[in-house]
Structure formats: structure tokens, C-alpha cells
Amino acid sequence: MPLYEYRCQLCGREFQYLVLKKEDEENLRCPGCKETDLKKLVSRVAYHVSExxxxxxxxxxxxxxxxxxxxxxxxxxxxxxxxxxxxxxxxxxxxxxxxxxxxxxxxxxxxxx
Ligand SMILES: [Zn+2]
Structure with missing residues (x-):
């Protein structure tokens, strides 16, 4: 299951999100300020994959x-x-x-x- 971490480009909040469907990611918003401009933190994904x-x-x-x-x-x-x-x-x-x-x-x- 692909679990990703994102950083909100507006308030800087970092959060994890489990992407079940492609649409989930497209509709993703910052849980703090509802901003849609999010940056995927690629390095953390690699860390997760090493379970x-x-x-x-x-x-x-x-x-x-x-x-x-x-x-x-x-x-x-x-x-x-x-x-x-x-x-x-x-x-x-x-x-x-x-x-x-x-x-x-x-x-x-x-x-x-
Ligand atoms: Zn935010």
C-alpha cells in the first residue's frame, strides 16, 4: 500500500497519506489549512518501503x-x-x-x- 508524506506549501505542515486510489491524491488537501499545493516528500517513501x-x-x-x-x-x-x-x-x-x-x-x- 503506497503511503506518502506531503508538505503543505502554504503552512509547511507535514502529514502522511495512504493513497488507495489515484483520485485520492488528486483531491488531497492540507489537513491544517486546506491548501491543495502540496509537495510529495520522496525521501520518506523510500524509508517506508524498507519495512x-x-x-x-x-x-x-x-x-x-x-x-x-x-x-x-x-x-x-x-x-x-x-x-x-x-x-x-x-x-x-x-x-x-x-x-x-x-x-x-x-x-x-x-x-x-
Ligand atoms: Zn497547510
């Missing part, structure tokens, strides 16, 4: 510090690693939920699907 690397490096048995738990990119990492080790496939629905959880934690509780 596989994070996953391979992740050791479920090693102790974690506060920084680990504060990093939203680590949400679900433990579950994914464990299920991977056990040979389960969580499916694309899980991936979608996880992306939402990482980018907008409050919204997951509004989901009805």
Missing part, C-alpha cells in the same frame, strides 16, 4: 527501549514477525489496518469493516 529490512532485523526476544515503542513504524512489527516465523499469512486486510494504525491511530476505532 522488510526492519522486519528482518527485528528480534522479538530482545528488550525494547522507549524509542522503539514511540516509533509508529514499529506498530505491528512484533505481530508480523511472529506470524512470519510461524508461517501464517495475515492477508492484505491486516496490512491495510496496520497502515491506518501507523498513520492515524485514532481512526482505526471508527472503522466498521
Amino acid at each position: 522488510q529490512d526492519r522486519l528482518s532485523a527485528y528480534d522479538p526476544n530482545s528488550p525494547k527501549d522507549d524509542a522503539f515503542y514511540k516509533d509508529t513504524r514499529n506498530i505491528g512489527l512484533h505481530a508480523k514477525k511472529r506470524t512470519q516465523q510461524m508461517g501464517f499469512d495475515l492477508g492484505s486486510g491486516f496490512e491495510t489496518k496496520l497502515e491506518r494504525l501507523r498513520t492515524d491511530p485514532g481512526k482505526v476505532f471508527d472503522d466498521t469493516d
Whole structure:
């Protein structure tokens, strides 16, 4: 699922957006000031794509510090690693939920699907 970060050209606010459809991105506005002039932050996308690397490096048995738990990119990492080790496939629905959880934690509780 392509997750991108944008910077508002008007107020400078940075935010992440999960692009499900092409139209989503075309209608995208700054959540702060509703400006439509947004700059896609390409470098952050590359960082996100490397989740596989994070996953391979992740050791479920090693102790974690506060920084680990504060990093939203680590949400679900433990579950994914464990299920991977056990040979389960969580499916694309899980991936979608996880992306939402990482980018907008409050919204997951509004989901009805
Ligand atoms: Zn703005």
C-alpha cells in the first residue's frame, strides 16, 4: 500500500497519506489549512518501503527501549514477525489496518469493516 508524506506549501505542515486510489491524491488537501499545493516528500517513501529490512532485523526476544515503542513504524512489527516465523499469512486486510494504525491511530476505532 503506497503511503506518502506531503508538505503543505502554504503552512509547511507535514502529514502522511495512504493513497488507495489515484483520485485520492488528486483531491488531497492540507489537513491544517486546506491548501491543495502540496509537495510529495520522496525521501520518506523510500524509508517506508524498507519495512522488510526492519522486519528482518527485528528480534522479538530482545528488550525494547522507549524509542522503539514511540516509533509508529514499529506498530505491528512484533505481530508480523511472529506470524512470519510461524508461517501464517495475515492477508492484505491486516496490512491495510496496520497502515491506518501507523498513520492515524485514532481512526482505526471508527472503522466498521
Ligand atoms: Zn497547510
